[in-house]
Each structure stands twice: as structure tokens, then as C-alpha cells.
Amino acid sequence: MYVPAAVLFGIFVFYPLLSGVRISFTDWNGYSQHFSYVGFDNYRRLFADANIRTAFINTLIYGIGSTIIQNVWGLLYALLLNRKFAGRTFTRAAVYLPVMISGLIMGYIWYFMLQYSAGAINDVMTLLGLPRVDWLADNHRAVGFILFITSLQYVGQAMIIYLAGLQSIPQAYYEAAQIDGVRVWSKFRHITLPLLSPAIITNVTLKLIGGLQLFDLVMALTAGGPGLSTHSLSTMINYLYFVSQNAGYSATLGIALFVFIMALTIMVNRVLYRKEVEH
Amino acid sequence: MFKGLRPATLMLLFIALALVVAACGSNNGADNAASGSPAVSPSAAATAAQPSSPSPAPSEPVTLEYATNASGGTLNAIKAIAASFNAANGQNITVEVADLGKDFNTQMTARMANNDLPDLFSTGGWAVRRFGEYELPLNDRPWAAQLKNEIKSVVTDTAGNIVALPMDIDISGMVYNNALLQQLGIAVPETWEQFLAACEAIKKAGKTPVGIAGKDSGDVAGLIGRVALSLLIQSANSEKEAFKAGSFDWNKYAAVTDFVANLKSKGYLNADYLTADKPAVYAEFAKDNVAFAFQSNQTIAEVKKLNPNSDMSMMRIPVSDTTTQPFLISGERDSIGIWKDTKHPEAARAFVDYMARSENVKAIAETYSIPTALNGSEADLGDLQAAFNKFQDASVSNHFDREYLPNGMYSVIGTTSQGFLSDTMDAAAVIKTMSDEFARLTKNG
Amino acid sequence: MRRRMRQFGLPVLGLAIACLHLIPLYIVVSVSFKRMTDLSSRWHFPNYFYFGQFHDALADGRLFKAFGNTLTIMAVTAVLLVLIGSLSAYPLARIRSRFNRIWMSVVLGVMMVPTLSVIVPLYGTLQQFGAINTFWGIIAVLTAFNLPLCIFLYANFIRSIPRELDEAAKVDGCGHYRLFYTIVLPQLKPVTAAVLILKGLKVWNDYEFPLYFLQKPDNMTITLAISRFFSDTSSNFGAASAAAVLAVVPVIAAFLALQKYFVAGLTDGAVK
Numbered sequence: 001m002y003v004p005a006a007v008l009f010g011i012f013v014f015y016p017l018l019s020g021v022r023i024s025f026t027d028w029n030g031y032s033q034h035f036s037y038v039g040f041d042n043y044r045r046l047f048a049d050a051n052i053r054t055a056f057i058n059t060l061i062y063g064i065g066s067t068i069i070q071n072v073w074g075l076l077y078a079l080l081l082n083r084k085f086a087g088r089t090f091t092r093a094a095v096y097l098p099v100m101i102s103g104l105i106m107g108y109i110w111y112f113m114l115q116y117s118a119g120a121i122n123d124v125m126t127l128l129g130l131p132r133v134d135w136l137a138d139n140h141r142a143v144g145f146i147l148f149i150t151s152l153q154y155v156g157q158a159m160i161i162y163l164a165g166l167q168s169i170p171q172a173y174y175e176a177a178q179i180d181g182v183r184v185w186s187k188f189r190h191i192t193l194p195l196l197s198p199a200i201i202t203n204v205t206l207k208l209i210g211g212l213q214l215f216d217l218v219m220a221l222t223a224g225g226p227g228l229s230t231h232s233l234s235t236m237i238n239y240l241y242f243v244s245q246n247a248g249y250s251a252t253l254g255i256a257l258f259v260f261i262m263a264l265t266i267m268v269n270r271v272l273y274r275k276e277v278e279h
Numbered sequence: 280m281f282k283g284l285r286p287a288t289l290m291l292l293f294i295a296l297a298l299v300v301a302a303c304g305s306n307n308g309a310d311n312a313a314s315g316s317p318a319v320s321p322s323a324a325a326t327a328a329q330p331s332s333p334s335p336a337p338s339e340p341v342t343l344e345y346a347t348n349a350s351g352g353t354l355n356a357i358k359a360i361a362a363s364f365n366a367a368n369g370q371n372i373t374v375e376v377a378d379l380g381k382d383f384n385t386q387m388t389a390r391m392a393n394n395d396l397p398d399l400f401s402t403g404g405w406a407v408r409r410f411g412e413y414e415l416p417l418n419d420r421p422w423a424a425q426l427k428n429e430i431k432s433v434v435t436d437t438a439g440n441i442v443a444l445p446m447d448i449d450i451s452g453m454v455y456n457n458a459l460l461q462q463l464g465i466a467v468p469e470t471w472e473q474f475l476a477a478c479e480a481i482k483k484a485g486k487t488p489v490g491i492a493g494k495d496s497g498d499v500a501g502l503i504g505r506v507a508l509s510l511l512i513q514s515a516n517s518e519k520e521a522f523k524a525g526s527f528d529w530n531k532y533a534a535v536t537d538f539v540a541n542l543k544s545k546g547y548l549n550a551d552y553l554t555a556d557k558p559a560v561y562a563e564f565a566k567d568n569v570a571f572a573f574q575s576n577q578t579i580a581e582v583k584k585l586n587p588n589s590d591m592s593m594m595r596i597p598v599s600d601t602t603t604q605p606f607l608i609s610g611e612r613d614s615i616g617i618w619k620d621t622k623h624p625e626a627a628r629a630f631v632d633y634m635a636r637s638e639n640v641k642a643i644a645e646t647y648s649i650p651t652a653l654n655g656s657e658a659d660l661g662d663l664q665a666a667f668n669k670f671q672d673a674s675v676s677n678h679f680d681r682e683y684l685p686n687g688m689y690s691v692i693g694t695t696s697q698g699f700l701s702d703t704m705d706a707a708a709v710i711k712t713m714s715d716e717f718a719r720l721t722k723n724g
Numbered sequence: 725m726r727r728r729m730r731q732f733g734l735p736v737l738g739l740a741i742a743c744l745h746l747i748p749l750y751i752v753v754s755v756s757f758k759r760m761t762d763l764s765s766r767w768h769f770p771n772y773f774y775f776g777q778f779h780d781a782l783a784d785g786r787l788f789k790a791f792g793n794t795l796t797i798m799a800v801t802a803v804l805l806v807l808i809g810s811l812s813a814y815p816l817a818r819i820r821s822r823f824n825r826i827w828m829s830v831v832l833g834v835m836m837v838p839t840l841s842v843i844v845p846l847y848g849t850l851q852q853f854g855a856i857n858t859f860w861g862i863i864a865v866l867t868a869f870n871l872p873l874c875i876f877l878y879a880n881f882i883r884s885i886p887r888e889l890d891e892a893a894k895v896d897g898c899g900h901y902r903l904f905y906t907i908v909l910p911q912l913k914p915v916t917a918a919v920l921i922l923k924g925l926k927v928w929n930d931y932e933f934p935l936y937f938l939q940k941p942d943n944m945t946i947t948l949a950i951s952r953f954f955s956d957t958s959s960n961f962g963a964a965s966a967a968a969v970l971a972v973v974p975v976i977a978a979f980l981a982l983q984k985y986f987v988a989g990l991t992d993g994a995v996k
Contacts, residue, residue, distance in 0.1 A: 104951060389936055
């Protein structure tokens, strides 16, 4: 029963990963048939490289930032949209809709919204009598936008999972609490949150792994620019390989990213599981 | 418990539909896989022994893949040529044009890495330096003798093999909006002093002096390449020899960064210089809002599409003193190469020969408004003919990065310059990166 | 007073939220119906009917082909994910052993491998199999990389199914595989629905794998086809928007039809 999955993983995931390790010890430029081994040079360079550091920080922002934002925001939406009111289903569908659009396309749409001369946002600025702004020109602002856009797009995903979680909490608990005169915040802390733990763990794990690998949106929106300042580690890997012609170094970064994601996810999971057990 | 059979039926319908489409799709898939996939090829040895006569039509149907990064008018011209070739050959040879657009570089790199190239591909300026190890020599082709001298050396490698068919020669300098300059009574500048004065006048008149597509690292590299050529090579203290010897003192590169910083601080650049792409700059030219751009003549053709009444022309690149002449850049633009391990070398050669016909070469060159690469075929350059005639004896240089820098520096120029423009890299960081990458790529290439 | 707030306040809030999230979609739809020469603000919905952009988008027939390709790839991958995912999850859910714990970590590890890190060696592997530009090549890769999540969802769900049924079937002399496919799988419908929707969506919108492995124009998927509208020298936002609208509509339709099962599947699979 393990065989099909094991075969697929072996051939398509682990074998290429090992190849990647091998490449990381070379100075291969990515397209020639010749290269030579350089030992740990690439790894040494990785830790001293300022551009990598920027990409790393960006990745943390995109990954951890979007995980926190989307989970809190998604939970708030779920709490709100769990109540009965007119138009609830419509709102739910509207919030989830962006999830169904590809990240690449969303990036293009927002690029055209943030353009200087014909962008939708600048039209609003003009309407309000404010000067036009070249939104993506400032790298800090651009990173902020990337974070905002990816969160806005995928918050629906978190919301749906939290909704499902909320709906599976038996009403009986709440009714009992009501009778005991427990206040709203306490209800939340002692009933809702603990029973939502599996949903929280799922959401956080998924989002963390996905967010740390952010690629499509960054490529479409800024392509890592201006300069190299908004790159995520994934887009940087792509850049190093195909644009900078430094495949060896790119592979090094690839391995480093994998190890980092693994370490961070395991750590976060441990913390969350401990909290779940406590409850 | 599960009431509706409906979702299950829906799924089944989906899958059935998919399988039907797959049946149609996989026929193509099978054919393409056969023609596209490589093998360790014994055919390489056989190819070398081929006679050099024009190739006869192959006996069984052959499909060739032709990957290109051409876009816009050029792509249409290529597709038209391929279509007429296919028609002329009946069922025997079919050339499929794969326009990879901006993914061209990425995909070609992946394919080269795995020694699995398309049968035919555009080499866009890098026939020798990048694709050299993968191309079939073409010295024996009938058109080889007709190559114009200035382009012949560009597509010939160190062993004397002609590795690609160039279709046009990219002669360019800078482009400018003639209508705007005339309106403001400004003469075409020949020195940087005159250029900066012109910029000041244009800015005072409320227009944009220089348009840069900062989002496009290629465009920024184009700017830097021209400035570098002017300040470092075509200048009184030329560093030509230093570059060739690999001993260039990169601290002198500060001249280039200073020039750019100056343009920026004096406000001569377009307001969205960091995030505009080329189409955005073309649009501003079409509205006569911009005067100069450090771009090739393709800009002129593209602006004409947006505004048929546009009056744009090309100028030579200015220099910093009067001891040297303003100059033009000349190099490879559109070329086509054959993969040396292709399964269908005869068919591929047949197509390349077809490409080399004068009417085809002319068609492609005209989409950029530049001259053809073969003698006996002249492109109709329209309004630019006068300009080309005027500059016939102008001093000419190859692209900065293609002539003086190792393969791969083009992207470094682009990103360091973008970093510099956006203040995320200072001049010292730019110099260090350029210097380090120069050393690494020289060793590698 | 409180009730009035709930009666009006919440719907208004809901509407505001919906509008916020629908803005990008509104802009795309609005641009897709405009003429190329119409340079009015992107907020203005055209006051005329113009289908030219859609015509251009479909013009060289590529979008149709891309639709077909994406549909095929998605359908086959989804089916494989369901079959292999549930099969692999079964022993994980039923048997507690050290081996299984390690296997679980391996599965989780696969999820953490960034696609970019392995893409070029993966190209080499596929090329050795002659799988570049073929459907089965990309289906295999998509299946491999999307399996872990499916395995987790299934394992979670199976744990909540009483073992008694398994025991009963075994007594009747059912072999393992038959047991699985006739007794267990039918009960997994909610999770299957969730898997089909979540992963179907992911495969439909995937960009990285088709970019490297499906280069022939005939084999492109939708997202790749749309990215071709943007090149160095021209940004045909109108046609690209039309294509994007066409790409999203079937997804939305499918989602609306299958909503119920999706939430049910997530409830039972992801949050228990």
C-alpha cells in the first residue's frame, strides 16, 4: 500500500533533491555541459551575501507575516460569517473567490492596478486630489503590497477551514456556558479556541509552507524588483539559476530553503501540538 | 446519507470529458515527443560527413520545433515565413514555431542543461558565447558567402565555424522624438554636454527628457551599456585594452554610475522610471511626452503602431569630448541556429536556407527597421533610410557586454543598475558586484 | 436596538467585505469588455457591448486547446491523488508503528521541498524518461508533489471510521485491497470531495511545472497561455483579462455546485 506513493516520491522528489545537493557543490552555470567542483564555496558565500539576506527577510515577511495575518483575519471572518444574516452566503463566496484565481494572474491584475499612469489605485488618488504615486518603486512599500495582496487573496482559504471547524463544535457546549453565565471572551478562550486546535494547526502548517515558497505573485508583480529588493527565496533561486547563470549557487540556496522550511515547520508544529495536548 | 448522485455524476462527466480530450491531445503528444526528445546521438558523427549540397526533401514527414523569443511584429513575420515554408513542402516538413516570449531564456537554459534543445532556435545576440557548444556549423550553406562582413565575425566562433544565420544587423544608437525636438527647437546632441543641456530645456518645457523602462532589466542594461561604451571605450582614455586583458580597474566604473545618478537627481527621467515597462514608455513617446530613450530602433516601429503619425528617429550615441566621434552599436539581432544533435539535420538546414532568402530576411529586418545581414537583400527602412545613409561612415562598436564582458554579465548590469536607480544599492556595491561577477564569469566562460 | 444593528449592520459589513474581495475580479471583467483603444479609467465599466477581446483571446484556438489540456491534466491528477492518497493513508491511520511515524515525517518532508529547488534536476529526470512535453510526465510530477496533503486529510478521516467494519469484512475473507476499495473508500466521500476541490484548483492554476515541462504551444495549460499575453514589447491586458475571465468562470461554476460537499469534507477531514 505504500508502494505507489513511495515510488512517486522517490523518483520525482528525492532523487532530484539529491541531484540538487550535488549541483550545490559545483560552479555550474546552468547550461553548459562542463563544470567543476568547488567544495563548500557556495555555502560560504550564501551566508555573506547581502542580497540573500534581503531575500531571506522578505521570505520571512511573506511566510510568517501572511500566516499570522491570514489566520487571524480568517478566523475573524469565520466568526463573523458564522452568524446568520442576509447575504451571508454571498459574502462567503466573495471572500473565497480570489483563492480560485491563479497567483500569477492575481499578480498581473494588481500590477495593472498599481501602475503609475493608468493604474486603478492612482485614479482613486487623482479623484481624491492627491498626487499619483509610483507604488511599487519603493522596495519597502512593494514588499508590503506583496504581503497584503497574498493575504487578501488567500484569507478565504483560512476562513473556510475555520468555518468548518466552528460548525463542528457542538452547540451544547455554548448552551451550557450560556447557562453558567460565562462571558463572550471566556467562551472564546475556553471553548472555541481549544476545539479549533486541529483547524488552527492545519491552517498554520499549510500556510507557512506555502507562504515561505511564494513565487507566482512576486514574479508577476515586481519580478523581484526594484533591483533585487523584493525577491523571495524562491524567486531568487529562479533568478540565480536562469538570469544570473549561477546554477551551483542557486542549488545551494534551494537546499538551504528546504532545510529552513523543514526546521521552521517542525518547530512550529511542536509548539502547537503541545498547546493542543494541554487542552 | 449521501443523497445526491449528482455530484458523483458530475465528476464522472468531468473525467469522461477529460479522457476524450486526452485522446485527442495525446496524439499530438506522441508525435511531438518523438521529434523533440534527444538521445545520445550517433547522428552527430554522420552529420559531419554530409555533403554540402542543398538538402533534398526527406522521405517521411518530419516536424521541427523552432523556439524563439521574438515578439510583436517580428514574431508575426517569423510565423508567416514558417507557414509558407510548410505550405511549400506539403506534408514533408512542418516547422512549428514555439514563441516562448519572456520565458525563452528560462526554458532554453533548462533544455541546454539537459542537452535537449529544440531543432531550431533564436540565438538573439548570443550565438557564439552562449549557444556555441550546441550549434551545427553552417559554413557550407549557399548563403554563407553572402554574409555582410560586419556581422560575419559576430556569428563565427574561435574555430572558424559559422554557428547561426543572422537575418539582420542591429545597428542602433539612441532613439529620439523628432517632433518634440523640432517643436522645442533643439538640435540632436553629439556630446554629453549638449545632451544634458537639451534635457534641461526639455524639462523646463514640461516634458520628460529621458524615458526608461525600469521594470525591464534589459532596458536598463541597454542604458548602461550605451553609457559605458561611450565613457569607457569610445573615449579619449579608452579602457578597451584593459577589458580585453581582464585587468580593468572597476573603480573607474563610477563614471557610469555617476552619469546615471546625475540624470536621476536632475529629474531628467520619467516619473515612473522604476516601474515602467517598455509598452509604457512607447505610450509616452506616442503622445510626444518623451524626448530620448537609450533603446534600439525597435522602439520606433512599436511607437508607430500606437501613433501612425509619430516622428521618431535614431541618433548616434554622444561622447564626452570632441576627440572621438559619436558612434553606433552594431551587433546580432535575429539569428537562427540549428541544434547539433537534432534528429533532422537535413530538414533543419532546408528551413534555414529558406530563411536566408532575400525576401524573408528583408521581412524580418523591416520589423525592427534595421538593415539585413546578407548582401543582395536590402530592407526598406522607410523614414530611417535617410538616417542610415547619414551615418554610413559612423564609427561602430559592438555591444558593451557582448564585446568586453564575459557571457552572463548582461543580467548583472541590469540588476545592479536597477538596484542603483532604486537606491537599494549604492555605487560601491554596484562596483563590487560587477567586479566579482566579472571575475567569476571570466573564469567560467 | 441591538437587533437593528444585527439586522442592518451585519449585512452592510458583509457587503463591504464582499466588495473588497471582488475588486480585482471587477477590474478584470471590466477591462475584458473594453476596446483596446478605450483608455478610460479601469474603474469605468464600458457602456457598450464589445466582445472583441474575447474573440482575440480565443483567436488562434490556443485557449481552447489550453482548456482541454488543463482539464485533462487536472482530472487525471485528481483521480490519481484520490486513489493513491487514500490507499497510502489507510495503513497510516490503522496501524501505529515506528515505521509509520517515520513514513509520516517523510510525507510531511515532501510537502516542504520547494518546487524551485528541484525543478532543473527534475527536468533531467523527466527527460530521461522521454516525459517532457507529455501529459503523463506532468501528471506524475503534479501527483507526487500534491500527494502529502491528500494523505494527511485521508489519514485523519479514516481514523474516525470505526474499525468494526474492517474487522467484519476481514472475517468475510476480504483481501486488503478489496477491503479497501469496496468498504472503506465509499465512506471517504466527503474527504474525497475536499481533495478533489482543493487539489483540482491547485493543479488548474499551476504555473511552475507547466512552465518547464510543457513548452510546446499545443500542450500549454491555461495559466501559461495567459502569461503569453504579456511580453517585453506589448502588454495586451485586454485579451489577457478576457482569457483570465474565461479561465476563472468554470472554476467558479464548479465551486458553487460543489460547495456543500467541500465544507463537509473539510469538516471531517481537516478539523477533526
